Amino acid sequence: MKVGVVIYPSKKLQDFANSYRKRYDPYYALIPPHMTLKARFDISESQLNDFSNKLEEIAQKYQPFTITAKKISTFHPVNNVVYLKVNPTEELEKLYDDINSLEYGNPPEYAFVPHITVGQELSEGEHSDVYGQLRLLKLDFTEEVDRFHLIYELENGAWNVYETFLLGNK
């Protein structure tokens, strides 16, 4: 099965992101707004328990931490993806590294740029329009991250949560 690891931000931030994703993100109905920590990879059901245990061990090493997001950015011209940029913090980067150092899935293809996608698979014209409009927004999100999520993909492309991991909450 296909799995991934994400942080789901607060409902408030998810509702904000969805208000744009509805129009600009073809994956709107398949997964809630999220920050990816480990990209989609294939795992056998027999390995899932071990992967989950290792994520739990990682979670216990952390305490809840704060992230901020204040601007819209883009991966253009590499990808026509418009996103809410999450300011990197030491904890977030360390959490990302810990999860990606596990012997599961592929090494990351890109450097870690923490973000929450609000639009993707946009044509060049759409991308200019959407980014031009959204970059003008005055944003100031402060979020407490106290958990992350192991998610899996159903046959229809929708994602569900297999397990949540609370940071340091044991």
Added chain:
Amino acid sequence: MKVGVVIYPSKKLQDFANSYRKRYDPYYALIPPHMTLKARFDISESQLNDFSNKLEEIAQKYQPFTITAKKISTFHPVNNVVYLKVNPTEELEKLYDDINSLEYGNPPEYAFVPHITVGQELSEGEHSDVYGQLRLLKLDFTEEVDRFHLIYELENGAWNVYETFLLGNK
């Protein structure tokens, strides 16, 4: 915010249910196939942590248990809902009672009929057709229940997982 408590069955069973929900359930894109343990109710964000702690206490009292599902049934004529009937077990009923005895939300409107919806909001004609077709399926699902899920509703009507609770896994 609106929350609920559900069991998400295995990916295999979810994929099965979705193959029918795609056509027969208008909530197909908003929530994965599930068995409801506590119906949707309103909770303040400040109460969420307490509710979550109480669910964790309940989860620790249980060990993983097995459920079976072998037939399609219907709530007709009360509701035109076609569902996969989950055979009640003592553990499942006790878990349901424990969760519904917490001082949160409304008391259940109906007796507990464990089920996974595969079609709803069907016209009389659709209901006859769908139920007539699906009741002929030879089904034999056996599932281990080792967790349940506290879920919340986003503004767009989609549901996400706030926390998973592992049965007895501490």
